Amino acid sequence: MDIPLIFEKSRPGRRGVRFLSPESLDGFQIEEHLPRELIRTTPLGLPEVAENDVVRHYTELSTLNYGVDTGFYPLGSCTMKYNPKVNDWAASLPGFADVHPLQPDTTVQGLLKLLQSLEDGLKEISGMDAVSLQPAAGAHGELTGILMIKAYLRDQGEERTTILVPDSAHGTNPATAAMAGFEVRVVPSNARGGVDVDALRNMVDHTTAGLMLTNPNTLGLFEEDILTIADIVHQAGGLLYYDGANANAIMGRVRPGDMGFDVVHLNLHKTFSTPHGGGGPGSGPVGVTRRLEPYIPYPRLRQGDDGLYWDYTPGKSIGKVRSYFGNVGVLVRAYAYLRSHGQEGLKAVSETAVLNANYLSKRLADHYRTPYDRTVKHEFVLSLTGQKSRGARALDVAKRIIDYGFYPPTVYFPLVVDEALMVEPTETESKETLDRFVEAMETIDREIDQQPEVLHEAPHHTVVRRFDEAEAARHPILTWQQLTGEES
Amino acid sequence: MDIPLIFEKSRPGRRGVRFLSPESLDGFQIEEHLPRELIRTTPLGLPEVAENDVVRHYTELSTLNYGVDTGFYPLGSCTMKYNPKVNDWAASLPGFADVHPLQPDTTVQGLLKLLQSLEDGLKEISGMDAVSLQPAAGAHGELTGILMIKAYLRDQGEERTTILVPDSAHGTNPATAAMAGFEVRVVPSNARGGVDVDALRNMVDHTTAGLMLTNPNTLGLFEEDILTIADIVHQAGGLLYYDGANANAIMGRVRPGDMGFDVVHLNLHKTFSTPHGGGGPGSGPVGVTRRLEPYIPYPRLRQGDDGLYWDYTPGKSIGKVRSYFGNVGVLVRAYAYLRSHGQEGLKAVSETAVLNANYLSKRLADHYRTPYDRTVKHEFVLSLTGQKSRGARALDVAKRIIDYGFYPPTVYFPLVVDEALMVEPTETESKETLDRFVEAMETIDREIDQQPEVLHEAPHHTVVRRFDEAEAARHPILTWQQLTGEES
Amino acid sequence: MRYIPHTPDEYQAMMDTLGIQSVDELFEDIPEKARLARPLNLEDALNEMQLSQHLMRLSSENINVNEVPSFLGGGYYDRYVPAAVGALAFRGEFVTSYTPYQAELSQGTLAAIFEFQSMIQSLTGTYAAQASMYDGASAVGEAALLSLGQLRRRNQVVALRGMHPDSLKVVETYVNARGSSLLVADSLDDLEKKVGDQTAAVLAQYPDMLGQVTLAQKAIELAHQVGALAVVASDPVALALLKPPGEMGADIVVGEGQPLGNHLNYGGPTFGYFAVQKALVRKIPGRLVGVAQDIEGRRGFVLTLQAREQHIRREKATSNICSNHSLNALMATIYMALVGSSGLREVALSSAQMAHYLERRLGELGLVREPSPASPFLYEFAMRVPGDVDQLNRFLLERGILGGFHLGRFHDAWQGLWQLAVTERRTQEDCDRLVEEVKAWISR
Amino acid sequence: MRYIPHTPDEYQAMMDTLGIQSVDELFEDIPEKARLARPLNLEDALNEMQLSQHLMRLSSENINVNEVPSFLGGGYYDRYVPAAVGALAFRGEFVTSYTPYQAELSQGTLAAIFEFQSMIQSLTGTYAAQASMYDGASAVGEAALLSLGQLRRRNQVVALRGMHPDSLKVVETYVNARGSSLLVADSLDDLEKKVGDQTAAVLAQYPDMLGQVTLAQKAIELAHQVGALAVVASDPVALALLKPPGEMGADIVVGEGQPLGNHLNYGGPTFGYFAVQKALVRKIPGRLVGVAQDIEGRRGFVLTLQAREQHIRREKATSNICSNHSLNALMATIYMALVGSSGLREVALSSAQMAHYLERRLGELGLVREPSPASPFLYEFAMRVPGDVDQLNRFLLERGILGGFHLGRFHDAWQGLWQLAVTERRTQEDCDRLVEEVKAWISR
Numbered sequence A, B: 001m002d003i004p005l006i007f008e009k010s011r012p013g014r015r016g017v018r019f020l021s022p023e024s025l026d027g028f029q030i031e032e033h034l035p036r037e038l039i040r041t042t043p044l045g046l047p048e049v050a051e052n053d054v055v056r057h058y059t060e061l062s063t064l065n066y067g068v069d070t071g072f073y074p075l076g077s078c079t080m081k082y083n084p085k086v087n088d089w090a091a092s093l094p095g096f097a098d099v100h101p102l103q104p105d106t107t108v109q110g111l112l113k114l115l116q117s118l119e120d121g122l123k124e125i126s127g128m129d130a131v132s133l134q135p136a137a138g139a140h141g142e143l144t145g146i147l148m149i150k151a152y153l154r155d156q157g158e159e160r161t162t163i164l165v166p167d168s169a170h171g172t173n174p175a176t177a178a179m180a181g182f183e184v185r186v187v188p189s190n191a192r193g194g195v196d197v198d199a200l201r202n203m204v205d206h207t208t209a210g211l212m213l214t215n216p217n218t219l220g221l222f223e224e225d226i227l228t229i230a231d232i233v234h235q236a237g238g239l240l241y242y243d244g245a246n247a248n249a250i251m252g253r254v255r256p257g258d259m260g261f262d263v264v265h266l267n268l269h270k271t272f273s274t275p276h277g278g279g280g281p282g283s284g285p286v287g288v289t290r291r292l293e294p295y296i297p298y299p300r301l302r303q304g305d306d307g308l309y310w311d312y313t314p315g316k317s318i319g320k321v322r323s324y325f326g327n328v329g330v331l332v333r334a335y336a337y338l339r340s341h342g343q344e345g346l347k348a349v350s351e352t353a354v355l356n357a358n359y360l361s362k363r364l365a366d367h368y369r370t371p372y373d374r375t376v377k378h379e380f381v382l383s384l385t386g387q388k389s390r391g392a393r394a395l396d397v398a399k400r401i402i403d404y405g406f407y408p409p410t411v412y413f414p415l416v417v418d419e420a421l422m423v424e425p426t427e428t429e430s431k432e433t434l435d436r437f438v439e440a441m442e443t444i445d446r447e448i449d450q451q452p453e454v455l456h457e458a459p460h461h462t463v464v465r466r467f468d469e470a471e472a473a474r475h476p477i478l479t480w481q482q483l484t485g486e487e488s
Numbered sequence C, D: 001m002r003y004i005p006h007t008p009d010e011y012q013a014m015m016d017t018l019g020i021q022s023v024d025e026l027f028e029d030i031p032e033k034a035r036l037a038r039p040l041n042l043e044d045a046l047n048e049m050q051l052s053q054h055l056m057r058l059s060s061e062n063i064n065v066n067e068v069p070s071f072l073g074g075g076y077y078d079r080y081v082p083a084a085v086g087a088l089a090f091r092g093e094f095v096t097s098y099t100p101y102q103a104e105l106s107q108g109t110l111a112a113i114f115e116f117q118s119m120i121q122s123l124t125g126t127y128a129a130q131a132s133m134y135d136g137a138s139a140v141g142e143a144a145l146l147s148l149g150q151l152r153r154r155n156q157v158v159a160l161r162g163m164h165p166d167s168l169k170v171v172e173t174y175v176n177a178r179g180s181s182l183l184v185a186d187s188l189d190d191l192e193k194k195v196g197d198q199t200a201a202v203l204a205q206y207p208d209m210l211g212q213v214t215l216a217q218k219a220i221e222l223a224h225q226v227g228a229l230a231v232v233a234s235d236p237v238a239l240a241l242l243k244p245p246g247e248m249g250a251d252i253v254v255g256e257g258q259p260l261g262n263h264l265n266y267g268g269p270t271f272g273y274f275a276v277q278k279a280l281v282r283k284i285p286g287r288l289v290g291v292a293q294d295i296e297g298r299r300g301f302v303l304t305l306q307a308r309e310q311h312i313r314r315e316k317a318t319s320n321i322c323s324n325h326s327l328n329a330l331m332a333t334i335y336m337a338l339v340g341s342s343g344l345r346e347v348a349l350s351s352a353q354m355a356h357y358l359e360r361r362l363g364e365l366g367l368v369r370e371p372s373p374a375s376p377f378l379y380e381f382a383m384r385v386p387g388d389v390d391q392l393n394r395f396l397l398e399r400g401i402l403g404g405f406h407l408g409r410f411h412d413a414w415q416g417l418w419q420l421a422v423t424e425r426r427t428q429e430d431c432d433r434l435v436e437e438v439k440a441w442i443s444r
C-alpha cells in the first residue's frame, strides 16, 4: 500500500467544518474593501474533505507511527522517556492554552507564578543564578547562550572569535557557534572518550570565546577532567557552555554550575519528559551565572507590587530570540514534571537512568563492542565494527531491530565512533524490557552469520520498507503539486 | 501473537498512580475502625504495573480494534455513523462531567436546561407528548415503554397478557415483553417483508396489550400498512410500541406519533450519533402520548419559579428504571448533535441515509439476492442463498469482507431471511466508499467460484483469525484466575 | 450538511443510478396520511464554533466539584480520575466501535472486557463477572430477576433498608413487572421476620447508605437459611479494605462502578458490575467474554455463552440487556490497572482517614452519628443534625461548599440525617472549613 | 518513584549484574569536588491528584479568552479550533514520537509533514515549504540569515516598520550575531532610501501591524531592484483572501502559524512556516520531507536534502535548527484539512465582515483609523484613541472585555494607537458591547 495522502481523498465541493453561512455575511463583499489586484484569485489548494475523512485519515496515519506510547524507544541523545499524560492534560487547561500573549500581566498571574517557580527550579537543578525560558529548543538555547557569551566578552572589551567544540559534539554545537559568527575549532577526544586535555590546553588562546560541552558527553561518558577543563578555558579567558541534552544523567548528583559552567541550556523535551511530538515542540531554557545575567533575553519576569510582571527593559540583553515568552505549553508540562518529582524523585530519575544504561551496556557487551571500558551514564555507544566485518553495518542492525518491535537506537552518531549505535534506555523502562532488547540484539548478532540477507533487507514487517533515499534527494518531490505535476 | 493481557505485565511491587504516602496517614489504622472479621485479607488481585505499561498496553489494544474512525462499518441495525468529536469534547466539560447527581437543582441549571431542550426536541421528532431521558439503552427504553403500557392498561381495569412481535423483530423486543411479564406472540411477515395484516387481524384479541414494531423494520422496509396495523391494534384495545432503532431513516419525513404509535424509544447511540464505545453506553429515551404521560419514570423535569427542578412525586409513575436521571454524558452528545443539525440537517441525514442504502442495494443486486424488490429505507438485507449453494455461507462472505478493510455487515439477522447479510451504510459515508465496498463484494462473489477456500479461511490479514467459539463456550474461561488455574 | 460528505454531483450520480429525480421518490412508501407535511419545529442549527460556545456557557451554569469541595456520596464519589484513563479510553478505536460481534476486528475491546471481568471477580471474591450493566441500580434489579428466575416458585425479594433508594426503586420496578414483589426490612430483626419460603433473594448493600458494614454477613446467612440467594451490592473501592462479599458467601455481588475511574457525569453514564459464584455463571445477564483459540493456535477473546442472551432466547429471556456500558467499564479497567492493588487501598484508606477525622470534629460540635456512634464505617457516614439539614446545606452552598446529602429526602425515617462522604480528594483543610461553617451555622 | 517501573528486587538484580552495592558507585567518575553534597532545594513532590488540583488552581488564576471577548491580535488570534484537531493530533503515536529518523516507523509524521508542506506552498504561492520553524519571528530571522548567506557580500537587511516588533527584535539578534545589521524603514519612501547594494533582503509583513496590505508588493519590487531577496511574513489565514506573496514575487514567504488550528498558549508553542521559490529550495533551513519509493515500490516519505542541515554541515551551517514544531504543524495540517479552502475563506471573511462593522461603529465614536482611514484592511486595524489607551483597556477589563493592544507599548511612534483584531469568534453582540463601553469611557 502506498502511504495515503489527504489530498487523494479530496472531492470538489465536499465540506468539513463550516463557519458562517454566506447569508450571514449580510452582503459583505471583500471586493469592496480590497484593491482588486490584492484579491486572491488562485485556489487555496486545500483538500476538500468531510470531517469523517479527516478523522479516518489521521487516525490511520497515527498508526503508521511509532512513539514511546508504542514501545521501547532507545534513541540515544533523545531521552525518550515516558511522557506523563497528566502533563498533557495540564497544558490543555483553558487558563494555560487559551490565553493571549498580549493580555495584561494582571490577567495571567497564575501562569506567571508557574513560570517563576519553574525558573527557580531550573536554577537550582543547574546551579545557575538566572534562567530564561524563552528559547524554543536545545539548539535555540545554544544560540541564546553563545550570544550571551559573545555579548559579555564584547562588554569586557574582548572580541574573541573562536568557539571550541569536541569532536564528539552534536551537530547543533558547531552549527550554533557558526550561526553566532564564531569560528569553530574541534577538540579531539582522548582514548577514554573524554576531551583530550592536553590538546585543549594547546588550543586555547586569546581568541577563545568558549568551549561547548555536553557532560556526560554524547558517548554517555562523564568528563572526568571537567574541573581541569573548566580551569583551562577560564584561564584562557573563555567561558564554558553546557549543552544540557544529557542532563537526565546527573540530576541531584552534580550541577553544571558546580562543574564550572557559565551557561547551561536544558532540553525540557528530554530531561523533563515533555513529549517530542514527532520533531517538536521542545523547550530549551538557558541558565547563566551572575555575571552573564544582564545579557539574558528580555522581557524578564520580575516581582512587582501588584504581582509578577514582564520587564521589557532591554538593558544589556542580547534581545529576543523568539516572539513573546517561550513555549509556555511545554513549560507547563515541565513544571508539572518538576512538581511531580521533587528532589528525591529527580535524583531517582537520574540514578535509574544511569543504572539502566549500565545494565544494558553490560549485558550487550558480550556481543557488541563497547569502545570505552568505563562506567557510562544515561546512555552508551556500541561500535559495530565487528558486525561490519561479518557483513552487517550498524544501519542493518538498526533496521533489523525494528522487526523485533523496538525503535532503533541512534546510528552513526557520535561521529568519533565507527559504526556507532547509541543506546539510551531512560529510567522509565523496566528490566524486562531491557532484557527483551538484549535478547533481540543477541538474536540479530547470530543472524548476521546465519542469514545476513535478513538484516540487509530489514525491516520486513513494516508498512513500508527501506527507501531509496538517494533518489529521493536527487529529484526531490516536496509537495502534492510537484507529485501530481501541477506545480506552478 | 497471543493477544496480550495487562496481568502478564504485572510485577510484584511495581506501582502506577499513587495516592497518599503511608506517612500521610498519620497513624490511621483501619484495624482500629473495623471489626477484624470484616477486614479484607485476600489480595485485591489487580495488576501491578507502571503507568508506562498501562499506556502501552491499552494503546496497543486499541489498535486491535476497528471503529468508525478506522473505516466503513455497515453493521445493519446499528447505525454506525460518524461520531462527531465536538460532541465528545462537550460531554467532557467540567460543568457536565464533574457534577454530582445529588447536587441541589439550583447548582445544575445549565444542565437541566440542556436536558429540557433535548426532551422538547425528541418530542417534536417523534411526535410524542412527553419524553423520559432515563432509560440507558434501547432495550432499557423498551422495558420502560412496555411497563408504561402495562400500567396504563391496568389503570383502565384491563389485565392484558400478550404482546405481539413480528417475526423479523430484534431479540430485545420479545425479551422485553417477557421481562415485563407478558406472553409473546409472533406475527408472521408477508411476502413484501411487512407485517402480515390478515394474520395480525386474526391474532389480536382481548388479551392483546400491544404490538412492538420497528418501522422501517429490520429488513429496512417501511411498513406500508402501518395505519391499518395501528387501527387493528388500537381497535382491539392494545397499544403500539415503536422501537426507534431505525429512526435514522425517517427524521423530518414521518413521525411515529403520526403513524399511530403510543410509545416510542429512540436510540441516541444510533440516530443521534453518540459513540457506541465498544458496546455502550447508549441512551434510550422514551416518548409517550398524553394518555401515557402519568406513567413516565420519575423524577420528572419541571419548570418552577426558581428555574428547572426534578419533581420526585411518583404519582402513577412506573417508578425508576435506573439510578438518578439517565446517561447524561450521552444526552449532552445527543443534544449537541440535535443543535448541530436543526430540522433541515436532520432531514438531510435521513434522506441521505436512505439514498445511500438504496444506491448500495441497487449496485449489489447484480450479484447478491435482495429478497424484497422494494425501495428500502436506511438499510437493507441481502440473502446469500445463491452464494451458499455455490459454497460460501453468509459468515464466510462476512469474514472475507474483513480482508478488504471493512467491518462486516450484520449476519444471520433478521431471522426471517436465509443467510442474511444486513447492510446499513449511514449517511456519513461517501459514494466512493460505497463504490469501493461494491467492488469488494463483487470480487468476493467471484472468489467463491475461483478459490472458495479463501473465503472459508477468511479473514487472512487480521491479528487473529477465526476462533473456535464452540470450544470456548464448552469450557468457558472467563477470568485471568481461571486462565492461570489460580481460581479460588 | 454537517457530517454528510456528498457533493451535489455525487447526489446526482446516485440518483441517476437509481433512476429517480428526487429523494422524495424514496419515501413514497410512507402512507401519505402519515407523512410530515411541515418542517420539524426545532431550534436553528449552530455551526461547530457556535455550538461550542453555547455548550461552554451551559456548562459554566453548573457548579462542578472541582470548584468547590463536595461531601456528596451515595454510591457516586468525586474520586480522582488519573489523566491516563481518558487519554487511553477515548482513543477512537475504542470509542467508535460497536459491541464486539466480529472478534477478529475487536480484540482490543474483548481483551479489555476480559481484564475487567477478572478484576471485578477478584475484587468481589466471586467466580466470574460479566462485561457490565447500565449502573448499580439496574444491576441490583437484574440480580433480583436472576434470583426469581432461579427459584421459580418464589415470588418475593427482601432488601435491607440501607440499600440506595434508587436501587430499591429499580428492583421494585423490575420485580413487579413479572408479578413479584419487593419487601424492605428496616433491620436485621425485621429481615429475619420478612424472609421465608417465598423469598428468592435477600438484597443487602455493603457498606450501606448509613455507612454500615456489619449487616451484610448476617443478611447472607438469613438468605441461605431460607434457601434464597444472597445478593450484595458494594462500592468496589470499599472492597479494597473490606472482606469481599463473595468470601462471605454472597451468591451474587453487584454494584455501581462509578468510583472506579469514572467521572460523575451527573449520574450517568457510569456502569454497574455483576459477579456470581460458579453455579450461576450460565445464568448471568448480559455479555460475557471468554478465552478462545484461533485457527493458528493464538490466544484471543470472544463473546461467549451467548445462549443466555436475548438475541438467542428471545421470548424466553429473563434479561433483555443488549448494549451495556462497555466504555465505562474500560475506564474502570484502565483505572484499576493504573492504581493497582496498592493504589486502590491508598484511595480507600486516605478517604477513611479523613472521614474519621471529619466525623470526630463534627461529633465535637454535637452532631451524632447514626444508627449508632459506635458502628464502624469507612469513608461515608450519617449524622443527625441539630436543626434543618436543608437549611444547613443552603448555608454551606452560599459559602462555597457542597455539603452532605439530606437522607430525609429519600426516606422519611431518615429525616434530619446528613450523609457525608469523604474522598481522597478532600484535604484536612476542606474538612476544617466544613467544620468551621457548621459551627458558624449552629451558633448563627 | 513516579514513573519508574523498577521494583526493589529488580534494582537488586540489576546491581548484582553490575557487581555493585549501590548506584553511588556509578557516579564515582564525577570529581568529588563537583558533586552535590546536599539534596536539591526543590518544592516537595505532589502526587498526581494533588498536582492536578494545584494546576487547576493556577489555571483558574488566569483570564482565558473563552471567558471574555478578546480583541487582541498581533499575529496570534483566538480563532476557533475544531474539536477534531486535538482529538487527532493528541494521539499518542504522534505526540510521543521523535523526529522521524527511521522512516519505516514514522510514516504518519512524515506523510503529515508532506501534506503540511504542500498546503503551505499552495497558500503562499511559492514552490516549496519546509516542515516548520519555532514561530513566526524566528522564521523571519532565519529568512534574513538565508538571504545574507545567499548574498555573501551584503551585510544588511531592511525591514518595513509594520513588521511585528518581536520579529524585528529576533531578526536583529540573528543578523547581529553574524555581524550584519537590520535597518528599519518607516515608510516605502524610507525603504527606497535605505535599500542598496548592501541589502541582502527586504522584509515586509503582509498584512502588517497596522493592518496595511498595500506595501508588500512595492517592497518586493524595491528588493529586486537592488538585487536583494524579498521576504514577506504573512498571517496564513489572511492569504485565504489576499493575493499570495509568492505570486507577488516574494522569494521567501514566512509567518506565524498559530492562526491555523493552534491554541494561543500564551504565545507558544505555535509554529513558524517557511516557504521559498524554486531557486532557494536547497537553502531552506530545517527539515524537509520528500516522496520516496521503498524497495517494494511503495510510495512513502522520508526526510530529504539533509545535506542542508546542521548534523551534516556542522560548523558550515547557516542554521542550527534541529527540533522544530512538528506537532503544532500537524495541528495546522489537520485544521486545514478540516476546514478546507471554503472553510478558511469563511473564517477570514466573517472576521473581516465583523471587523469592518466594528471599525465603522468605532469611527462613529470619533476614533480615527491610522495610518489612514481609507487604507484597506482585513480583520485587524489600528485606531487612534482620544485619550489614554492603557486607561481605556483597564476600563474595559473591569467590564469583562480584553480590549485591543496599545501599540505604543511596542513602538513610540505608535503611542495612542489601539490595535484591534476581530476573529470569527466575535459576534455582533461582542462588538456592540465593546462599542458601548468605549462610548461610556469617552463620556465618563
Ligand SMILES: Cc1ncc(COP(=O)(O)O)c(C=O)c1O
Pocket (backbone or CB within 6 Å): A077, A078, A137, A138, A139, A140, A170, A172, A173, A214, A218, A243, A245, A246, A267, A282, A283, A284, D321, D322, D323
Ligand atoms: C547533545 C545534543 N545537543 C543538542 C541537541 C539539539 O536539541 P534540539 O533538537 O532541541 O534543538 C540535541 C538533540 O538531539 C542533542 O542530542
Ligand SMILES: Cc1ncc(COP(=O)(O)O)c(C=O)c1O
Pocket (backbone or CB within 6 Å): B077, B078, B137, B138, B139, B140, B170, B172, B173, B214, B218, B243, B245, B246, B267, B282, B283, B284, C321, C322, C323
Ligand atoms: C432493532 C433494534 N432494537 C433494539 C435494539 C437494542 O438496543 P440497545 O442495544 O441499545 O439496547 C437494537 C440494537 O441493536 C436494534 O437494532
